[in-house]
Amino acid sequence: MCWESKLTDWYEEGHRDLPWRRTRDPYKIWVSEIMLQQTRVEAVIGYYHRFMEAFPTVEALASAPIDTVLKYWEGLGYYSRARNLHKAAGQIVEMGGFPATYEGIRALAGIGDYTAGAIWSIAFNQPAAAVDGNVLRVISRLYVLDGDIMEEKNRRTIADIVLAHVPEGKANTYTQSLMELGATVCIPKNPRCEKCPLMEACQAYAQGRTSELPIKKKKDKQKVVDRYIGIIERRNPHTGNREVLMHRRPPKGLLQGLWEYPGVENDNIKEGFAAEFGLEVEAKGHLLDCEHIFTHRHWKMQVYEVQLTGSVPENDEWCWASVDKQAELMIPTAFRKIQEYLAEPEQLRLV
Ligand code: SF4
16 A cells, blocks of 8 residues: 555544634635644634634635734734735635636735645645645655755655645545644654554655654844833823823834834934934833744844833824723734733833
């Protein structure tokens, strides 16, 4: 029996019961695949249920304001994924329904080879290679492939192997079984070879090289950036509530269009806020330190209490937000520790 049949038999005998595995609806499978990029399955399940409740159809997603969509994405990070989902939903509605060809799916905003392959094989049961990190690992070990899996030509080789082994009429099960094996058995460290349906076919196992594979050259480290964040508070003249000044980030670049506690890279906050925002301020006491690691950047944030000595520009880049309003704004996870700190009543202070 060839390895792919052993693999699909193993999957059919039992696998994790995940919500997106109970459907063949391409919209739902697409959303799950986008959420699962860079995010663990356990973390995605709750977001997936809430997202599907809010946007049960592609039409519902397309007609929702982007800010509402981002709100449901808050905490998952990599917000460009949500922006592309929303954009592609609009494209799908415009073309009258979910595209029914691989090329049509691949042409949608935010969909690359992997996601197109996953949707085409899982939702439409058509042969395709959906090669993610799990599949790269399984195939590298199965065939003892020594090439760096970060290199495009080696990924192509693996995609060709995957595609050449799609069992007739079982593309759906095959794609999911490869993913399942990589996630639960052929795991990065200490693969559970004794439980693996591919053990007899696996060359890495036969050669005792499972721990060496896959070959993955180390990525460059993230650039460390020091940021100085200013917490500017006031008491609302009408409600008497304490509020914090929030800044909306530019529409391009990192965390585009999301709300932040304003910050600069100049350790002289007074100078930095004047140059970057045109705000006149005086830095007061230090409140807390926190950090956040993005794909290419590592923010080390020092948070200060800051007093406003001038006025705030009257435009939609700025707003005063109470603790409740902050909870409604799209504030990226990078600022969660600050948000939590400010939500503690004893931490709220007025300069
Ligand atoms: S035998 Fe081990 S290394 Fe080979 S595919 Fe199975 S779990 Fe992975």
